[in-house]
Amino acid sequence: MTIADLREAANTIMFGGDTRRVADLGLFTLSLALGAALLSSLLLSWAYSAFYGSRATGSNVHRSFPLISIAITAIFICVQFSLPLSLGLLGSLSIVRFRTPIKEPEEIGFIMLVIASALCCASFNVAFLIAILGVAMVALLVLRWSPAFLRRRAGSGTLVIRCTGEQYREALPSMISLIESHLSKPTFDSLSTAEDACVLTWSFQKVCLVKSAELERKLQETLPQASVGVYYNNHANA
Structure with missing residues (x-):
């Protein structure tokens, strides 16, 4: 593999592109995607506990963020290289229902962030992953020290x-x-x-x-x- 191929693969990892070409680099590159998913999920888990850990209710959902992120990244890496596998996964997920209640509205937002970051890792788009996490942290800071127009108007x-x-x-x-x-x-x-x-x-x-x-x-x-x-x-x- 030439230096030009490595440069093209690195550019694909950062900004997305031909995922098959990145996968040809072997298990090491795929492990990097899983590692990036793990790091992003740990950051989101820390953010949840830092910004919403003082709430009296909640199901400690942030403890499952690392496993959710790794699983989603691995699933989407596998299915994007196999059309039969993706169709089979779609059929199996259509009969699965999760009935665990969401106790806090913030949990929905964080779960969606975990899924979005995992998809970025699965598509080898590290730049977009960094952008998502950066904007999410800014949004959390704005919500923490929100101006008056973002605060609840009704009496508590x-x-x-x-x-x-x-x-x-x-x-x-x-x-x-x-x-x-x-x-x-x-x-x-x-x-x-x-x-x-x-x-x-x-x-x-x-x-x-x-x-x-x-x-x-x-x-x-x-x-x-x-x-x-x-x-x-x-x-x-x-």
Whole structure:
């Protein structure tokens, strides 16, 4: 094999092209593709744990990224050199269904990134692989330190007050004043009355522990027999 052939093969590995010519270089080149798939999956696994590892839910899906990436790369390397094998794989996959639930929406994005990076490795397009991983990291940084227009507009907290109808009618102005002075951007959501009972709910974006405790205390003073509940989840603003 001449130096020109090696240069052409290296250019194909970087930017894609005739995959059969790259495969002719032997097992070493194919192992490089699997190694690139492994490295990219490890980077994505680290990114998932770094950006979303603090979530309370999730299935630790990032632990399967290396195996998924290697398997997809190997499958597509094999099927692109054999039409009967690719048709057989298509038929077998058509009867397979995966029913594992996706607990976090971010898992779908990361799984798609793993598949995309594996396809880049299988098609020997390292330049596109680097571009995908670079843009993905930029997107994760933007989501982490997102400007105000990317953040959730709806309230992530809920205030629930249960009181009698008489208390509701008498203390409503002072109740609204207390809520607006202690909560961030409160929005009145619902009102339900049944006989002499009344339930009111507000949503809000932020609250600090000191103001939350002070609000509950003042509402209890204003509505002695009422039930006050504050529910807030900071992950909703992430």
